[in-house]
Amino acid sequence: MKWIKQIFDAQRPLFSDGGKLALLHPLFDAVETVFFAPAIPTTAPTHVRDNLDLKRFMSLVLVALMPPFIFGIYNTGYQSHAAMGLTLDFIPVVTTGLTIVLPVLMVSYAVGLFWETLFARIRKHQISEGFLVTGLLFPLSLPPTIPLWQVAVGISFGVVIGKEIFGGTGRNFLNPALTGRAFLFFAYPASMSGDAVWRVVTKADAQLVDAVSGATPLALAGLAQAGDSVTTLLNKAGYTFETLALGNHAGCIGETSALLCLIGAVGLMLVGVASYRIIIGGVMGVLASGTLLNMLATPTSSALLGINPVYHLVMGGFAFGIAYMATDPVSAPGMNRSKWIYGFLIGVLTVLIRVFNPAYPEGVMLAILFMNLFSPLLDFFEIRFRLRKRVVNV
Amino acid sequence: MITPAYLVITQAEQTKMIAINNKKGFDLKISGKPSGALEPLLEPSHVAVLPAKIPFIKPRLKVQVGTRVKVGTPLFEDKRNPDIRFLAPGGGEVAHIDFGPRRIIREIVIRLDADEEHETFDRLGPSEIASADREDLVKALMAGGLWPFFRALPFRDIADPGRTPPALFVCLDTLEPFHPRAEIFLKGQIELFRLGLEILKRLSPHVYVTAAQANEPLKAQLNGEISHTFKGAYPAHDPGVLLYRIKKAPEENAAWFIHGQDVLHLARFFTLGQYPIERIVTLGGSAVSTGKHLRTRAGVPLAHLVGEVEINDPARFILGGIFTGCLGHPDSYMGFYENALNVIPAPQDPEAFAFARPGTGKLSYSKTFLSSLRQTTLNGDCNMHGEKRACVNCGYCAEVCPVDMLPQFTLKCLLADEIEEALAHGLLDCVQCGLCTYVCPSKIELAETLVKFKASYYKER
Numbered sequence: 001m002k003w004i005k006q007i008f009d010a011q012r013p014l015f016s017d018g019g020k021l022a023l024l025h026p027l028f029d030a031v032e033t034v035f036f037a038p039a040i041p042t043t044a045p046t047h048v049r050d051n052l053d054l055k056r057f058m059s060l061v062l063v064a065l066m067p068p069f070i071f072g073i074y075n076t077g078y079q080s081h082a083a084m085g086l087t088l089d090f091i092p093v094v095t096t097g098l099t100i101v102l103p104v105l106m107v108s109y110a111v112g113l114f115w116e117t118l119f120a121r122i123r124k125h126q127i128s129e130g131f132l133v134t135g136l137l138f139p140l141s142l143p144p145t146i147p148l149w150q151v152a153v154g155i156s157f158g159v160v161i162g163k164e165i166f167g168g169t170g171r172n173f174l175n176p177a178l179t180g181r182a183f184l185f186f187a188y189p190a191s192m193s194g195d196a197v198w199r200v201v202t203k204a205d206a207q208l209v210d211a212v213s214g215a216t217p218l219a220l221a222g223l224a225q226a227g228d229s230v231t232t233l234l235n236k237a238g239y240t241f242e243t244l245a246l247g248n249h250a251g252c253i254g255e256t257s258a259l260l261c262l263i264g265a266v267g268l269m270l271v272g273v274a275s276y277r278i279i280i281g282g283v284m285g286v287l288a289s290g291t292l293l294n295m296l297a298t299p300t301s302s303a304l305l306g307i308n309p310v311y312h313l314v315m316g317g318f319a320f321g322i323a324y325m326a327t328d329p330v331s332a333p334g335m336n337r338s339k340w341i342y343g344f345l346i347g348v349l350t351v352l353i354r355v356f357n358p359a360y361p362e363g364v365m366l367a368i369l370f371m372n373l374f375s376p377l378l379d380f381f382e383i384r385f386r387l388r389k390r391v392v393n394v
Numbered sequence: 395m396i397t398p399a400y401l402v403i404t405q406a407e408q409t410k411m412i413a414i415n416n417k418k419g420f421d422l423k424i425s426g427k428p429s430g431a432l433e434p435l436l437e438p439s440h441v442a443v444l445p446a447k448i449p450f451i452k453p454r455l456k457v458q459v460g461t462r463v464k465v466g467t468p469l470f471e472d473k474r475n476p477d478i479r480f481l482a483p484g485g486g487e488v489a490h491i492d493f494g495p496r497r498i499i500r501e502i503v504i505r506l507d508a509d510e511e512h513e514t515f516d517r518l519g520p521s522e523i524a525s526a527d528r529e530d531l532v533k534a535l536m537a538g539g540l541w542p543f544f545r546a547l548p549f550r551d552i553a554d555p556g557r558t559p560p561a562l563f564v565c566l567d568t569l570e571p572f573h574p575r576a577e578i579f580l581k582g583q584i585e586l587f588r589l590g591l592e593i594l595k596r597l598s599p600h601v602y603v604t605a606a607q608a609n610e611p612l613k614a615q616l617n618g619e620i621s622h623t624f625k626g627a628y629p630a631h632d633p634g635v636l637l638y639r640i641k642k643a644p645e646e647n648a649a650w651f652i653h654g655q656d657v658l659h660l661a662r663f664f665t666l667g668q669y670p671i672e673r674i675v676t677l678g679g680s681a682v683s684t685g686k687h688l689r690t691r692a693g694v695p696l697a698h699l700v701g702e703v704e705i706n707d708p709a710r711f712i713l714g715g716i717f718t719g720c721l722g723h724p725d726s727y728m729g730f731y732e733n734a735l736n737v738i739p740a741p742q743d744p745e746a747f748a749f750a751r752p753g754t755g756k757l758s759y760s761k762t763f764l765s766s767l768r769q770t771t772l773n774g775d776c777n778m779h780g781e782k783r784a785c786v787n788c789g790y791c792a793e794v795c796p797v798d799m800l801p802q803f804t805l806k807c808l809l810a811d812e813i814e815e816a817l818a819h820g821l822l823d824c825v826q827c828g829l830c831t832y833v834c835p836s837k838i839e840l841a842e843t844l845v846k847f848k849a850s851y852y853k854e855r
Contacts, residue, residue, distance in 0.1 A: 042777065045720065130786065270761065
């Protein structure tokens with residue numbers, strides 16, 4: 001460890017005030033504290049402090065994101081190879097996956113970090129670890145065919161408009177990663193929706209060998225006519241419940257496997273980093289509204305009304321969104337009951353958008369952003385309600 | 395005249411213990427608990443009082459360097475009420491007065507004579523307490539330098555002698571690491587303690603003697619005297635928490651409290667007619683090899699207290715508990731209110747990859763370290779364990795707050811100068827336990843800010 005420390009000590013003057021790279025001081029600082037936690041003494045009156053800091057807090061989210069991330073690399077390669085009729089062996093598939101996903105990830109981190117460093121420098125504070133999560137969440141929520149310049153534009157929008165102009169981490173009321181994604185979704189719909197964006201096909205003359213063109217389960221379900229059974233339709237296209245849960249199908253890089261998102265979510269709930277109230281509330285919201293719509297379904301109504309509600313949990317990005325996006329503590333409510341309501345309504349809205357809005361096959365992104373806006377209001381009412389019970393002390 | 399409801403003593407209060415259950419709070423599993431052994435300490439050469447460590451007072455010196463003092467000679471008084479006096483804890487000569495910035499009085503040091511003289515006080519005899527005027531009793535307590543032991547909620551300033559408090563809490567057990575244990579300082583002193591309670595009963599219609607529910611030996615020792623028992627994690631023992639759990643009306647907010655050991659001082663004063671200087675203090679904390687209880691005197695030098703006990707350097711000296719105590723210095727002395735010296739390791743070298751370690755030996759409220767699966771005590775130090783960040787509204791502070799406050803929201807009210815709103819949030823209910831600051835992963839000084847605003851609100855009132 002000593003030699004690493006020597007490297008940092010040697011480079012420090014370069015990044016300090018007056019050094020050639022003084023502008024990059026926040027970056028140097030961020031990297032150094034990843035290697036060495038500074039030994040800062042506490043101040044009175046609270047002499048002891050918890051070992052948990054934001055670095056570990058956010059690192060745990062990164063750890064929980066690893067299963068969908070690693071599977072996302074494999075699946076992206078797999079879908080690409082399947083579409084082009086190439087070998088489906090493990091190593092070539094992963095290699096292709098890496099060549100597709102890593103550039104997206106690197107652009108996301110590099111451009112995001114540029115903005116973070118710039119704002120940290122201007123505001124004279126340190127780079128917040130929250131960015132490490134945003135920088136990974138964002139690429140995982142994109143289709144694999146996304147052009148890299150759009151990744152750069154999207155993360156810039158997410159970090160600057162979604163977070164920094166409101167004062168930085170802790171003051172943003174929208175989830176920055178989702179803000180960036182929503183921007184791309186509305187600004188460049190051709191890259192974010194349709195049937196062609198979910199699989200990377202590099203050979204111009206490649207023959208699509210797979211029976212399904214690459215439509216996502218949600219897009220497919222939206223095509224169902226009144227009277228059809230969506231489940232049968234999905235099954236026919238190869239989207240059985242197991243496939244959907246395991247995630248070996250086309251979709252955004254990190255969102256396809258509901259099972260792996262569930263593993264991450266359970267982990268985050270066990271260590272107390274993600275709120276179980278939001279996650280369980282969200283699942284309850286989906287199941288409740290799905291069941292209610294089932295009851296309203298008639299033979300002439302839209303086929304999506306009649307879909308088994310459990311399918312809503314495994315299709316599209318719901319599992320990913322509720323596990324990693326909705327649980328962002330900054331943009332979620334702070335009060336316990338509000339968290340239940342917030343999660344529940346995200347679930348309800350997701351289903352409503354999927355079922356009733358043909359323009360948007362996927363509803364979870366908009367549902368979370370919409371509920372982000374309501375978090376302060378939910379908190380406001382719950383706090384007011386709670387304060388009424390206090391014995392006045394002035 | 396109708397007696398206000400809070401002055402009526404109910405049947406239930408007279409006959410049985412009321413159990414108060416606290417679900418919030420947090421027990422820090424820190425090592426260094428003082429053992430139950432009580433060792434007498436040799437006489438020190440110097441003793442001191444530390445006016446700067448007494449909250450809110452404005453001291454006016456009554457002595458200067460070279461003044462000869464006896465045990466019980468007034469050293470300084472509070473300008474806000476000159477009848478509130480602080481007396482010399484030793485007989486000899488004032489050797490040194492340490493002034494800080496803006497002439498704040500840090501220390502008044504007395505070099506002790508071999509044969510110390512004691513001031514004698516006109517006093518009421520123990521048998522006269524029950525029949526004496528309340529006013530005479532208060533005067534005697536003030537002249538005896540004992541009044542400052544009474545403190546008033548919610549600000550924890552010295553109680554106003556002109557008032558009758560709605561209730562008076564006697565705090566016996568303490569859950570904060572680490573303070574003298576009640577069964578040790580009460581051992582053999584039960585009669586004295588009962589006499590102390592007699593005095594307290596003249597000051598307030600309700601005297602609540604509080605103890606931990608699990609402390610069976612203490613409950614047996616004090617058969618019938620304990621009125622309230624508490625269960626739960628730190629700071630369930632705090633008078634502010636107990637009051638918060640039992641109060642029904644705003645009038646009850648102004649309750650007083652006194653610590654168990656100080657009740658013995660009141661009784662000793664009336665029995666002997668001398669200023670009581672005997673103290674039982676603890677030496678503990680993770681940097682101390684063998685923590686223990688020590689029988690010594692008020693204002694003892696910390697170095698004398700440590701004596702031959704091994705301390706792992708570098709270390710921090712804390713006067714009082716590790717959540718609420720003040721910063722001490724090895725060359726300094728024990729304060730007026732403090733009966734504990736806790737020594738914990740100071741941070742040394744930066745820790746490599748601290749955030750990524752499994753953390754089998756790391757103290758934490760959260761479940762993010764493997765140590766949360768262990769039940770053993772662990773070493774705690776005074777390292778921040780991270781850098782300051784913006785609040786991400788994780789809500790840990792609200793989870794631990796023993797009086798159901800929402801520290802993260804209250805802090806935002808205060809920083810926006812919305813004092814009224816912060817008061818509605820229960821700012822004055824804050825018991826200053828420091829747990830919100832302890833658990834904060836963003837290392838925000840929540841408790842410090844709340845306490846600061848609370849104090850400035852008090853001063854402006």
